[in-house]
Amino acid sequence: MSLVKVRKYKLDVEEIRHEGGPVLARPLRVAVAVAVVDNPYAGRYEADLLPFMAELRQLGAELSSRLIAALGGADQVEAYGKGAVVGEDGELEHGAVWHEAGGWAMREALGQPKAIVPAAKTIGGVGTRLAMPLGHIHAAYVRSHFGTADMTVWDGPRRGEIAFGLAMATGGRVHARLGGLAAADVVGNDGLR
Template sequence: MPEIRKTILTVEEIHHEGGPAVARPLRLGSIAAVVKNPFAGGYEADLVGFMQALKPLGRELAERLIAALGDSGEIQSYGKGAIVGGDGEIEHGAMWHEPGGWGMREALGGTLAIVPSNKVVGAIGTRLMVPLSHINAAYVRGHFASAEIGIYDAPRRDEIVYGLVMATGGRIHDRLGGLAVADIKGEDGLR
């Protein structure tokens, strides 16, 4: 089981981006857990067991973030990311793909689109920009955005920060065309 040192949850309410204020603010949230890296300082050939052990954490973090943003019916975009401490490797961040992605997809009721991701190996205080896209149609251009995760005292050299981000909509002043939310077909997770 993963050993968690701490978690952090943030929610932003965005009223405008320089244009007119919207009637209903965009809510953007992130949640992250600082986890001890059992593979720090060495090479482990089989990481699948620990990846599987992370699944309950992915689901728990997703549920907590959804609750902070309102409810699952409000969520329109998502993403995930990992910051690996200096004694780890990028593959330790990649262990979050399945637990973080499926945790969100299950908590949201079986979304169709792949969950975008980013990961990095970094020092204490490293910040990571996590990509966001629409939960059911990856080609909804107005939902291409990013959110920052990071913790001032993490990751230590033998830790990993695993994070999830979600938002209640796309960019607040989206006006560049492309597939609109109203035109999603919901057939393949792309359109």
């Protein structure tokens, strides 16, 4: 019997044309996919969370697939991030299972980019808003791609649930102009430069 029981999915796509400066020729698109699932460990301590983490890989693959389709293909994705909001009867470690499961799934779907997938997690109630950090998929030092994607579900997570989210974006911040390593200059294979 599966440990992953999904109550609902949510997909948001934001299109940003400008932030007070010139209108972009190609708008930035930021997509967030969320699944609200039962927390199989709500209200109790479980020493071994690895089976849950392993099963969540399939959920990560599903959310990644939805994001890639919403953004027009894997070749359009330049930034990513992940997050989890654990309902009040859970613990932060129940959200931490998403680090490996969600990150693995996005890397697999995007052709194995090397940069770390930035993450945020918290304990919260229904409607908790989480700002998931974003970073460039190939190099962590591309500061133009440091951003956030908002994750919220109006009716979740409930006390015995977890909201797991993934985010992808087609570029960096609109009107980024603070220098540093440019996305076009990434040459390394270690996720750094």
